[in-house]
Amino acid sequence: MPMIQTNDGTSLYVKSWGNGKPVVLIHGWPLSGDSWDPVSNVLADNGYQAIAYDRRGFGRSDQPSEGYDYDTFADDLAAVIDSQAGGQDVALVGFSMGGGEVARYLSRHQGKGVSKVALISSVVPYMLQTEDNPEGVPQTTFDQMTEGMKADRAKFFRGFFKDFFGIGMMSHPVSDDMLDMAWMAAMQAGLRPTLASAKAFATTDFRPDLASFTVPTLIIHGTADVTVPIDPTGRALAKAIPAAQLIEYDGEPHGIFATQTERLTNDLLSFLGGNGEHGAFNFDAAQADDRQDVLDQVTAGSMSTIPV
Secondary structure (H helix, E strand, O other): OEEEOOOOOOOOEEEEEOEEEEEEOOOOOOOOHHHHHHHHHHHHHOOEEEEEEOOOOOOOOOOOOOOOOOOHHHHHHHHHHHHHOOOEEEEEEEEOOOOHHHHHHHHHHHOOOOEEEEOOOOOOOOOEEEEOOOOOOHHHHHHHHHHHHHHHHHHHHHHHHHHHHHOOOOOOOOOHHHHHHHHHHHOOEEEEEEEHHHHHHHHHHOHHHHOOOOOOOOEEEEOOOOOOOOOOHHHHHHHHOOOOOEEEEEOOOHHHHHHHHHHHHHHHHHHHHOOOOOOOOOOOOOOHHHHHHHHHHOOOOOOOOOOO
């Protein structure tokens, strides 16, 4: 298998399809890089090098006991970029908890080599309900998830993926085969990495990282996402990064890579192929003071109500 080694010796499974400008795709919890296959295939057919990897602890990558924090995840992403993408003119696409890797890489590694970023159904900027983030998700919700996984992980994820893909609320949900494939990917991950990664995306505050978004940024989020609700994430992020473009998928759930594959792929292709005019992507047009004012508002917890 194509493996690379990270700074701490962890081996990550990486696959690269196509030739051209590199696009690194970071998967969500608790899946693997294979969840990007339909998108990667189209990117490769359209002149891009589509690079997807399995996060440590998931898929075919190693399952070390430690290292399930966003500083380490960002360092792992840096290793993928350096080894597979040539370290320059790289686009990053992060889904769900993968958006956190994008945010932390931009701040921790000063955005080295990155020319564009896209956050899909992302957990950024902050999910947890706290005194300065009153509209976040209560800790009790994450505690219940942890209890469910520890008691019967297989059963927990059978139910989890119904919400993830919108089963029961959409007129045309994904197939049972798609549910089975997602469940099998979740079972391929280790229990310890699954629990630790859930804690990381639930409790990591990415608001301090937002000032590092200085490249064209695309945000895509479903309005009916109950897994990662849009108000404290996608909409709050768009307010904090005024020069970013937010595309809302009306009535769509969390797993839009499967429920809206063609639309998502076309939006990514349009964004990747543009030179800055796709939406308000001119960061010079947004004054630094204005951007900081919005960041301060988000940090103060001025977010909308979570629809759960």
